[in-house]
Amino acid sequence: MPASKVADLLRQLQKTHHLSLEEYELILSNRTKEDEELAKNLAKDCTEEYYGNGVYTRGLIEFTNYCKNGCHYCGIQRENQEVERYRLTKEEILDCCREGHQLGFRTFVLQGGEDPYFTDERIVEIVKAIKEEFPDCAVTLSIGEKSKESYEKYFQAGADRYLLRHETADEAHYQKLHPKELSFQNRMRCLQDLKDIGFQVGCGFMVGSPGQSSKSLAKDLYFIQEFKPDMCGIGPFIPQHSTIFAKEKQGSLEDTLFLLSMLRLIQPNLLIPATTALGTIDKRGRELGILAGANVLMPNLSPTAVRKKYLLYDNKICTGDEAAQCRACLSRRMESVGAKLLVDRGDAKKAKEARYEKA
Known part of the structure; x- marks a missing residue:
């Protein structure tokens, strides 16, 4: 294969935002x-065209670490007896939002395990309370697989966005990562339902998860190309010591950064977070993620007392710059790579809203 073939495909992707599954592989x-450097530079141009040097922030509230599922990679899965379980009350969640609003956050992300305690009625009550007190803010939910009827209730209550990581677009690989009762088809059904209802939809996948191949990663990229989500969150797989994947190899920084750049080339207006997992495997992981094409940060607004209880993987950043309260530190870190934190809801730009006209 000619040495320039990958570079040619990357330039083609920047222009057309479309490749075949085989070309991604x-x-x-x-x-x-050299190809990684080219992808990073092309992605930087795409990001600046739509978003300039601005980085959106979301205040993350991890409101329950109870979960009915037994996903093989997850530290809060139901079988883990080491987890000290907790749930935040509605008032505690609102307190997080109040602090976040004062700090300059205009999107709140409610993330939790699939906790049966939080019925549709309770979720609706919480969403309505947040929207009533903070009408200038967006509410994002990340609470797993639900029925279309449940999603409709959340949307009608005022939820703006929904994050549901697909984890992998390869069905056989999906089954390797999940217990038998969870299905790839249902995960895809949920994502389509969310889109049909009108949510701004986020999906995402792990990089370097057990059993992942170039072909399965190519399927992830092709899925993003065809599904066209509003957001896509990716991060390196990090083992959790009490799961069956405890001894598996961690995903790499280089692979994750390259895939961030690929996502930006596939969909220039995509909202792409530089994830906590990226910051966990490298002290400058999030800065490097921004340089590779990411444009969102999600610092933690959860009460300090519970942050260390929401351990999806080992060595997760729980304090310091990860904390939302250290917004000034985060701002300085972004400035070090030429980026600027924004006080904004941070909705995805539509193609016609590009900052500059395409040549």
């Missing part, structure tokens, strides 16, 4: 350091 299997 070819890129992933044959890329060089």
